[in-house]
Amino acid sequence: MTDTTDRAAELAALAARFPILHAPQRWAWGGIDAQFSAELPPDRLITNIHVVGFTDGRVVLCRDARGHWFLPGGTREAAETVESCLVRELREEAGARLVGPPTWIGAHRAVTDRPEPYRPWQPHPEKAWLWGWAEIAVDSRPTNPDDGEQVVEVRPMSPEEASRLLTRGREPWWGELVALAVESYGSR
Known part of the structure; x- marks a missing residue:
C-alpha cells in the first residue's frame, strides 16, 4: 500500500470509531455546514483554535456567566499565529498557560452561507476550527476581556464529567471529541 492509501485507511478507521464527531453538521448559529476530519487544514483557513487542556490527566473546562461549559479557545485575530492565539485564549478563558506543545487532532472544515466573514480578515466562505490537546497549568x-466570554469558573475534571457537561443540551459530538483527545493524549 502507498502512504496515501495508508493515510486514507487510517482516517476511515478513525471516522468509524468516532462516527458522531465525523458526521456532517449544521451549525445554525453561524449559517455553517461543517465536517470534522483528522486531516489538518491549511493555516490560511484556520479561524478558531480550541484545546482539550489536560492538567494531571484531568480535562480543564470553563463555565461562563450563562452556565455554559466549554473548552478554552476562540477566534484567531488578524495576523495572529495559531500558537499565539492558543496562548492568548488559554490566558483569557482559563487563566492557564501551556506546559508543553499542543497536539492537533483534527479540524472542522466549514462553509458558511453568511454573505460576509465573521471578521474582515477571515477567509470566506470556507474556514476551519482547529482542535487539539495540550498539557496546561491553571x-x-x-x-475575561470585555469582548469575550465572561468566565466564572475553571475546573479540572475527569474526561467523563467533561464529556457529560459539554454534551448536556448540545451536540453529542463533543463527547467523541474529548474521547479522541484522551486517546491521543494517552498514546503519547
Missing part, C-alpha cells in the same frame, strides 16, 4: 484567573 495558574491565574481568566482575564
